[in-house]
Amino acid sequence: LLVLLLMRIFKPERKLKIPIAIGFAIILLSFLAHTAGLGIRWYISGHAPWSNAYESLVYIAWASMLAGVIFMKRSPLTLATTAILASMVLTVAGLQMMDPELTPLVPVLKSYWLSIHVSLIVASYGFLALGALMGFLNLIVMIFNYKGGNSNLKRTMKELTYINEMTLTVGIFLLSIGTFLGGVWANESWGRYWGWDAKETWALVTILVYAFVLHMRLIPGYRGRYAFNMASLVAYGSVIMTYFGVNYYLSGLHSYATGDPVPIPTFVYYVLVILFVVGLGAFFANRNANKVT
Template sequence: VEQGRSNLKLLDLFDERGLNKLEPYLEAATRTNNPNQIQKDIIKVYENVYLLNQALSGSILKIFPLPNNESNKWVAYPELQEANFTGRDSLFTKNILPLYFDALRSARETGDYAMADQFLDGMKNFQKKFGAEVIPSENKIKAEIIYNQADIFNRLYRYFALMGILMFVFIIFQIFNEGKLINAAVVGSKIIIWIFFALMTLGLIGRWYISGHAPWTNAYESIIYVAWATVFFGLAFGRKSNLTIASTAFVAAIILWVAHQSWLDPAISTLVPVLDSYWLMIHVAVIVASYGPFTLGMILGTTVLLLMLLTTKKNLPKMELNIKELIIITEMALTVGLVMLSIGNFLGAQWANESWGRYWGWDPKETWALISIMIYAFVIHARLVPGLRGNWLFSVFAIFAYASIMMTYFGVNFYLTGLHSYASGDVPVTPTFVYYLLGFFVLLSTASYFRYKKYYIKKG
């Protein structure tokens, strides 16, 4: 491939003999347990080429339901010989797709799609005749089209980020110089964030209606649900705290941005058998929702340290008031999160007993959930220990304790092997931004400590 080209034709990947040029590199990439980035890209391109070939050959389009099939199996056009259709059904399935494509080619020249639409209606009627049990209703189909066109969650992370930053700037101005215009800007920002939350809720309800099950069954859905829970608790706890709402909007933007990275599939899929349980509505809903208050506590802890860093002798009284308010909300959020995580863990034990015949098995997910419970129990009770009191230390604890939630949620799923894991043997590379974030929090904690020591420690 010539240097500088950003796009390829499918034929560019094959030589004169029709062999895939990626084959030699693919073998080397699949032999290693820890492929580098180039090898991962080769595997990804090969998978995409395979999917494109499947689509072009028609193998990926399962459009013909088998008559009277107990498992409601559908087959693609190349699989018709093995499907054993008989009589008129056999004649229909063998001819309808070529006829439809011919009609489409003619329609491109004439602009008349009437014949193509007739063939399409014929396929639709055939599907309804033999596959009605698994065909979504017209309302669900319309709802899914609207959901896909709206692309709510992908758009909202940009809007949340914008409003979170703007509201935070407005609040900083409000702290230094309060006025009617700036107050109106803060109130307007708050109302817009409430509207965004309503749209998130509608998106979750729509996804639930379309799929027919609770929308927290895979990695993408659970991240979306964590974002929703974070905004919910942020708005609930921050009814009288504008800084809480601004911080919530910003962290919601980050969570939604993560949800729309290329390694997560946003497709609405069917429910796997192990999750087809009423416990999905109880255990998963409670335990994943608990990540919302913990996320809120982390971002509020960060906000407190930033306020300490911005403290001067002139604005000290206002900063003290805002910090006191945020500390109270942080403690409330962490307490609610701890209660929910503990209850969710006990409910998970009940589900584990029904599914696997034991309440506890030291599975990585169970173990790390317990570790998170112990860490947050320490954080909350540390404020009762004389040597560990102080708003600065509590905020630092709230930030770094969140690492246990990240390990419970992402680490177990992708780094460890267990009943709750998505790991497949390959060791994933930790994203670079994680190290930058860690460095940022260490620097913020260090820098804010000197301001805390100068302006606050004498009063505490």
């Protein structure tokens, strides 16, 4: 679907309406099936289906798809992008290191706060992930617009940047509220609101990082679309550290989410190289386009 939508941008005269409509229908039906799957798992387990790494990844994929459905009216590229994102997240959930088995909750998670605090925090990861992927897609569009004269590409970059900002705003809102409510839960469970636990600290770092990204347009020299989209992509590293890094490489009171340290998958290094190359290419392409215009 994403390929078809990009083809329509470059070749607007091509008749792609029917294939695109079919693609949208398939994605929406898949989202409904995903929603039903979460509901069934909730019913069978008797608790909210985001209590371990596997379940939270499945929920992140669902939340990212929800974000795509919400913002698809702004740009059809949004839903196509979230479909790819959800597929990537579900692929990670299917790795051997993730255990899909239904298990009883540990005592500290047997609370109504599981349905509130964790759902907000994990949902924010889905919205922020969509922002990162929208930023990456915008960088690719910038590379194709290196000459700066394509009005369709300019309009697409404007739409993607606008949607990116909205998704990051929703994401940081959910993360902030979830972190605040997490303090209330911590006081009920451990007798203190904040203890600079590794998870708490990195959640705060993530909030500060995204607060900077959303306000960097107020700083001279950081107002362009390239700076914002690149920052939204890089900023997701703080989410990855909060989610994977703390769970698998650090220790703290959130030990119920920890596991044995695992080696970093090889594909991560390839992804970093691709991101670096695309970011560098978009930088020079954007600079050239600004000179031309």
